[in-house]
Amino acid sequence: MEFDKKSLLKLGKLARISISEDKLNNLSKDLNSILEFVDQLKEINTDQVDPTSNSLNQALEVRDDKVDNQNSTEDVLENAPEKEMDFFVVPKVIE
């Protein structure tokens, strides 16, 4: 697989990053170089190997379901770029 203009724009859509026309060439060059580098793993046989997602051999802990006073409405909204009453404000979604 090679990143061309079309696939790159699609990837940008998936990642919610707009890519301007003048950046497309360099970006596809860089991403193709990275992909070529990681593609060397294909040569290694891993048929009998289980994946490791985390190096810690420890089961996730169960904790008591306690109420605490973290994350109050004021705290959560404190850094919002735009807010109204107790809500985050975003551009209109419904026509």
Next chain:
Amino acid sequence: MKNNYTLKSLATLLENNKISSKELTSEYLKNIESGKELNCYNTVSKEKALIDAEKSDERRKSQNLRSKFDGIPIGIKDLFCTKGVTTTASSKILSNFVPNYESTVTQKCDDAGLISLGKLNCDEFAMGSTNKTSFFGPVNNPWKSVNSNNKLVPGGSSGGSAAAVSGDLCVASLGTDTGGSIRQPASFTGTVGLKPSYGRVSRWGIVAFASSLDQAGPITKTVEDAAIFLDIISGHDEKDSTSSVNPKENYYENLNPDIKGMKIGIPKEFRSDKLPASTQKSWDECADLLKINGAEILDISLPHTMSALPAYYIIAPAEASSNLARYDGVRYGLRVKGNDLIDMYEKTRSEGFGDEVKRRILIGTYVLSSGYYDAYYIKAQKIRSLIKSDYVEAFKKVDAILTPSTPSTAFEIANEPSDPVQNYLNDIFTVPVNLAGLPGISIPFANDENNLPIGLQLITNSFEEQKLLNVARNIEETINYSETPEKWWLK
């Protein structure tokens, strides 16, 4: 001013009332001011630091100290959330972010009475090996080559943390290490950088990059200081579900440089014709020295070493693309206006992230996308298992592994390769340690022909930080590395 301050020596000076916390803090704030050209700090908390220092001096008078190290000023990588103090991850997208909570690690520093001088520059979202991806500009290495006046990279991503310790803009600092981001800059600046085992130090409140690899640790002047600092920041934290329940040790109190009978492994896969002769020489000399001091040196094999870096550049971007999805212009950080909601997301993220961060998000999105998930992401996780089992096998035979920390010493800022893959090779010796979740330390060993520091890396099995520090202390005690950079920025 040439100073020999360490956490250990400052604790004694404070205890004997030779200096007050306020005097000490003022001295470092002066160094920060005169060292502005190094660009180490994104934020200097001048007023807060002086108030905190005064409070520490009062605690000392009333014999109500929080710890032996109460009143010592440190620097904090700008990746740790600090309540009321801007936390940017060196990114435009977080340049206005003031957290209303404190990370567990920085809270532990405060609980020990340490004073924060401010937030240290780093690569954007800790993605980089030169500190050049920072929105606030590159950090300059306090070291310069004897043959050139050109500025050198301090390494990265904890470039500001390493340069600040090396240049006396703080006595010790906090960094984070996802693929070498503590050890590589420590190696480039002649400092000691410790990456603890995955799970040894809480990740709660640290801006996330790759959650299965990220780990916080100290950058210090000495191995003793690394042990002291690890004592302060380590331990189980119920707020981090991947924090280990293994009890921590008293690393400083139990520091024992006796290595008689220990087995030290030299992995053949780390050997390379491309390694500079001076680095190879240091590596050989260090093995000889450990032998003289009573250890047995064994050749070992870590067969999948060369697969670590490509596996890392699938796993880390995949986790980063998920973690960085939260920066959408809605809840905090930068918002750029758009025609509709999607347009707002896309413009915010396009303007808010730098080029390297975008590259990694796009690669991460790609390897996780439908049709490529198994071929890339699962494949890389399987390689990760192979790398981990290499180390499991090795530690059946040896106590510790000795390697170079980096494939070169610090290079010129202007000479950074434009191809991202060439840059990724900086972390070739450090990345496997993160994938396997092991502790690693970089210690300065000697200077090369250009008078630039060469770092060596030690690795032990998971949660064997004590053994790691003991071997490192043995080397430190024997060689007594005491090189310091000429302070060119003061002229």
